[in-house]
Amino acid sequence: MDIQENKSTLNVVPRNSEKIKKIGKTALILALITGAEFIMAFTMPRGIILYVLFMVLTVWKAKYIMMEFMHLGDEVKPLIYSILIPIVFLFWLIIVLVKEGSDIFNMRWF
Amino acid sequence: MSAHSTAIGVSSKRGVWGGGNEPLKASYGKLMMWFFLLSDIFTFAAFLITYIAIRVSYPAYGGPATEFVGSNEYWPIPELVFDAIPFVHGVHAPLVFVGLMTFILIASSVTMVLAVEAGHRNDRNDVVKWMLWTLVGGITFLSCQAWEWNHFIHGSEGGAVLNYINGISQNVTETVFGANLLVNEYGPASFANLFFFITGFHGFHVTIGVILLFMVFYQAAVGVYDRRGHYEMVEKIGLYWHFVDLVWVFVFTLFYLI
Numbered sequence: 136m137d138i139q140e141n142k143s144t145l146n147v148v149p150r151n152s153e154k155i156k157k158i159g160k161t162a163l164i165l166a167l168i169t170g171a172e173f174i175m176a177f178t179m180p181r182g183i184i185l186y187v188l189f190m191v192l193t194v195w196k197a198k199y200i201m202m203e204f205m206h207l208g209d210e211v212k213p214l215i216y217s218i219l220i221p222i223v224f225l226f227w228l229i230i231v232l233v234k235e236g237s238d239i240f241n242m243r244w245f
Numbered sequence: 246m247s248a249h250s251t252a253i254g255v256s257s258k259r260g261v262w263g264g265g266n267e268p269l270k271a272s273y274g275k276l277m278m279w280f281f282l283l284s285d286i287f288t289f290a291a292f293l294i295t296y297i298a299i300r301v302s303y304p305a306y307g308g309p310a311t312e313f314v315g316s317n318e319y320w321p322i323p324e325l326v327f328d329a330i331p332f333v334h335g336v337h338a339p340l341v342f343v344g345l346m347t348f349i350l351i352a353s354s355v356t357m358v359l360a361v362e363a364g365h366r367n368d369r370n371d372v373v374k375w376m377l378w379t380l381v382g383g384i385t386f387l388s389c390q391a392w393e394w395n396h397f398i399h400g401s402e403g404g405a406v407l408n409y410i411n412g413i414s415q416n417v418t419e420t421v422f423g424a425n426l427l428v429n430e431y432g433p434a435s436f437a438n439l440f441f442f443i444t445g446f447h448g449f450h451v452t453i454g455v456i457l458l459f460m461v462f463y464q465a466a467v468g469v470y471d472r473r474g475h476y477e478m479v480e481k482i483g484l485y486w487h488f489v490d491l492v493w494v495f496v497f498t499l500f501y502l503i
Contacts, residue, residue, distance in 0.1 A: 144471065145367035145471055145474065146367060147366060147367050147368050147369075148365075148366035148367065148368070149366070150366070150368075150371075151362075151366075154362055155359070155362065158355065158358050158359060158362065159355075162351065162352075162355040165351050166348065166351065169344070169347055169348065169351065169497075172498070172502055173340065173344055176324060176340065176502050177324070177339070181305070181322075186503050189498050189502050189503055190498065192498075193494055193495060193497075193498040196494050197491055197494055197495070200354070200487055200490060200491045200494065201487075201491065203358075204354055204355075204357075204358045204487045204490075205483075205484055205487045205488070205491075206361075210269070210270070210271060211269055211270045211271075213269055214269040214270070214271060214276070214279070217269075218279055218282075218283055221283060221287075222283075222286065222290075225287070225290045225294070228290070228291070228294050229294055229297070232294050232295065232297065232298035233297060233298060233301055235298055236297065236298035236299060236300070236301035236302040237301050237302070239302035240301060240302045240303070240304070243302065244304060
């Protein structure tokens with residue numbers, strides 16, 4: 136077999152430093168948010184305020200991963216909405232199960 | 246690739262479906278990967294929301310962190326459960342190891358997105374290089390998780406004195422070391438069960454991801470994608486890998502921070 140056969144016939148485009156810079160920026164944001172969460176876990180008193188802050192930061196990170204790393208932001212609008220709108224159903228599940236959990240708490244301990 | 250392909254559904258133009266157009270301007274494989282990931286979002290969301298529900302049904306530990314002892318009466322403080330690091334014995338290093346794991350997974354996500362970017366440019370050398378780094382990150386993460394599980398199962402030196410109902414329905418009070426599905430020294434039985442189930446299911450996803458990454462790495466290296474004419478497979482596996490990272494972000498917050 137000819138060794139040349141394995142050579143690419145495709146046009147190799149040179150690196151685009153702007154795109155790579157954008158990836159690096161997103162990675163830095165993710166690392167900084169994780170670092171901030173880490174610091175908050177030790178410096179802030181435990182309680183509902185801290186937990187809400189953690190959830191907000193987590194969803195913020197999730198947004199960067201989905202929109203930048205998974206390139207969902209670059210897709211057409213109908214595709215973005217067909218992924219994001221079904222997730223809305225989860226908010227109902229959160230409300231229902233947190234209510235259920237706290238009711239179990241009240242029955243079990245009071 | 247020949248423009249006069251005779252096979253149905255095969256087009257020289259990347260992304261065009263069998264019907265001759267491109268719904269939602271995405272290729273078939275990419276769209277189906279997105280819909281699979283959406284279903285997986287629901288699966289993981291159900292698990293994590295169940296975790297929240299069971300967690301709020303138990304009281305939180307109220308006392309000062311320095312006097313914390315494990316009990317099945319209240320939910321433990323995560324930083325006092327996950328406070329060990331490998332190779333260093335008896336050092337209290339809360340969340341350091343799991344923080345490291347999180348950074349490893351985020352780093353492997355970054356190298357993955359660089360591989361996808363190289364795939365867009367048809368640059369085989371860069372794809373192979375970044376896929377290899379992603380593979381290293383994935384395997385490192387899995388190894389860390391294996392250690393984490395091992396430590397969690399074997400537990401601390403002192404253990405915790407618990408009153409619980411054992412496997413043969415006897416009410417016993419004894420010192421418990423580590424964790425199993427019946428009892429654990431850290432908190433209620435549900436705490437360890439949910440930990441095993443959710444991080445285990447995530448670890449299973451990572452394992453599948455590592456196998457897929459290796460497949461793409463190998464195929465890229467031997468030139469399969471060059472002959473195919475595009476590097477879309479890197480993009481599709483990239484979506485899956487980022488999703489695994491996405492799930493870990495939530496697992497990290499719920500299990501280790503809250």
